Amino acid sequence: xxxxxxxxxxxxxxxxxxxxxxxxxxxxxxxxxxxxxxxxxxxxxxxxxxxxxxxxxxxxxxxxxxxxxxxxxxxxxxxxxxxxxxxxxxxxxxxxxxxxxxxxxxxxxxxxxxxxxxxxxxxxxxxxxxxxxxxxxxxxxxxxxxxxxxxxxxxxxxxxxxxxxxxxxxxxxxxxxxxxxxxxxxxxxxxxxxxxxxxxxxxxxxxxxxxxxxxxxxxxxxxxxxxxxxxxxxxxxxxxxxxxxxxxxxxxxxxxxxxxxxxxxxxxxxxxxxxxxxxxxxxxxxxxxxxxxxxxxxx
Ligand code: SAM
Ligand code: MG
Numbered sequence: 001x002x003x004x005x006x007x008x009x010x011x012x013x014x015x016x017x018x019x020x021x022x023x024x025x026x027x028x029x030x031x032x033x034x035x036x037x038x039x040x041x042x043x044x045x046x047x048x049x050x051x052x053x054x055x056x057x058x059x060x061x062x063x064x065x066x067x068x069x070x071x072x073x074x075x076x077x078x079x080x081x082x083x084x085x086x087x088x089x090x091x092x093x094x095x096x097x098x099x100x101x102x103x104x105x106x107x108x109x110x111x112x113x114x115x116x117x118x119x120x121x122x123x124x125x126x127x128x129x130x131x132x133x134x135x136x137x138x139x140x141x142x143x144x145x146x147x148x149x150x151x152x153x154x155x156x157x158x159x160x161x162x163x164x165x166x167x168x169x170x171x172x173x174x175x176x177x178x179x180x181x182x183x184x185x186x187x188x189x190x191x192x193x194x195x196x197x198x199x200x201x202x203x204x205x206x207x208x209x210x211x212x213x214x215x216x217x218x219x220x221x222x223x224x225x226x227x228x229x230x231x232x233x234x235x236x237x238x239x240x241x242x243x244x245x246x247x248x249x250x251x252x253x254x255x256x257x258x259x260x261x262x263x264x265x266x267x268x269x270x271x272x273x274x275x276x277x278x279x280x281x282x283x284x285x286x287x288x289x290x291x292x293x294x295x296x297x298x299x
Contacts, residue, residue, distance in 0.1 A: 030043065033284070039069070042226060054079045058221075065224070069099050086198070087211065219246040220249055223245075223251045246297070250294060255290055257289055
């Protein structure tokens with residue numbers, strides 16, 4: 001009692017990962033979540049596809065929808081070129097707090113927190129909560145894992161406070177095994193660069209329309225979509241409407257099969273403004289079919 005899965009993940013990281021070493025933190029989370037408790041990180045297998053897309057895209061501006069414990073944020077951050085900005089949005093303040101601690105442990109020196117002037121976000125539709133709880137329940141059912149924090153954010157989401165985290169990434173040793181086969185070689189990657197991670201706490205629907213003005217962002221080169229699945233499509237349309245995509249912007253959507261985002265897939269595969277490609281894989285830490293969809297916005 002008094003603990004949550006994200007806190008247990010954090011404790012495991014603090015016990016077993018090397019401080020200041022993002023890769024060691026990533027490995028520790030994968031090890032905990034594959035051996036002890038399942039959690040909704042993109043995971044090691046789909047994580048390699050994410051790595052490949054980051055390396056191919058070499059983005060300067062990255063948006064992530066759904067931070068959770070910061071696992072995928074770390075994966076992305078360690079591969080970004082110098083001067084890049086990574087904005088990650090999380091509506092659950094408890095998850096955001098854990099992510100912040102994990103970033104700090106991994107060496108993303110946090111300077112906290114210039115309370116931003118983002119208006120308080122609205123609460124998410126209950127259908128979102130239901131969808132994710134169902135998904136987690138079905139994933140957990142297979143291993144009879146605990147479910148308690150699947151429910152935590154129903155009680156916490158009303159406490160949201162906008163928070164920004166500016167972080168600095170030190171040298172990350174990139175182990176060749178962490179890189180996808182088709183990726184560029186680790187030697188060619190910039191290391192020891194400054195990367196700014198900005199963690200925004202609130203609902204994506206509320207925050208996306210404010211990004212341009214408040215964060216001085218023009219367009220995103222890469223968007224990693226991994227929040228509640230019912231929000232993939234409306235938030236993609238919101239990104240289009242807000243002028244945050246340009247020709248060549250890459251959307252990478254996780255879990256398009258499990259839990260699944262059928263309305264998003266139908267849209268993105270049929271809309272002439274995108275060129276879309278499916279990468280089959282497995283649900284994080286489980287032998288369950290899942291995959292990611294990479295879609296290039298054509299303008
Ligand atoms: N990307 C993370 C990773 O791979 O390590 C996992 C993200 S988890 C699958 C989804 C997260 O999205 C949850 O922490 C949830 O609280 C958050 N979320 C869901 N809907 C959201 C929304 N509309 N705005 C912001 N965050 C949201
Ligand atoms: Mg996911």
